[in-house]
Amino acid sequence: MAGFGEPETAPVDATGLTVGVVAARWHGELTDHMLDRAVAAAQACGARTLVARVAGSVELPVVAQALARRCDVVVALGVVVRGATAHFDYVCRSVTDGLTRIALDEGKPVAHGVLTVDTIDQARDRAGLPGSAEDKGWAATVAALDAALAIRTVTTSATHRVGFA
Template sequence: MAGFGDPHLNTVDAAGLKLGIVGSRWHADLVDHMVARAQAAAQACGVQDVVVARVAGSVELPVVAQALAKRCDAVVALGVVIRGETAHFNYVNDAVTAGLTRVALDEQTPVAHGVLTVESLGQAKDRAGLEDSIEDKGWQSTVAVLDAVLAIRELSKG
């Protein structure tokens, strides 16, 4: 993320919505924190019904996100992919992004892409919502996806 242009959504009124959160186990120390921040954001937005699932890696996020999308109003997918010395980074990120987008469109359920795709562990720490992080993707992704549900519901009224 460029670090500018943030819409500054702190919370939305999402009382009554059901949220699914799926996080990978790779870089568990960071993803555990991101999941906790997503849960805190959901609570701050009034969401009481939260389902959390964990998967091995980021490639597995879309299929579990789809299962959650069938039973939740919105889904947040969280993970960390750090560039290595091979093209694997590109393949993983392309697959995850395409998969999560497909789930959202196929299930007509907003899915937040909260997977950090970074060059280094330091960049991941800067975005994981730690005490000294400059960004909090667990929180931001959650508020954004809840906002999308509310936007869809508002459009459905007309």
């Protein structure tokens, strides 16, 4: 957590859009709350939600891809806590690469709401619990919807030349 520079996460007008949310069940106390916050953010923005659950963070990308084919945006939520082995690095890389590939392949925003932390206390501080410094379920959802609106603006704007003629 950088502790600075985060953009405002006020609701945007995403009326008519659908948010697909996939959340891991691993660290359920945290991911359940993050899921609730993501759904609340979507509702505050006027968007519908479609929710799916998976066992752990490694399973997030494949379900995120299925959601991206049905929804306007996808939010992936999970918690990965560093342990004593390289497993943390492999999981984080796999999830990040997978979600990025889906966003680019499908041309839709896929929010990376997976907490990658050294300790469970760091995860609690980012999960949007009472007293948490951050609310990644909410923030990831608003960010994805904001990106979808930006894509809509770009693709529906009048064509004009940019650069040298």
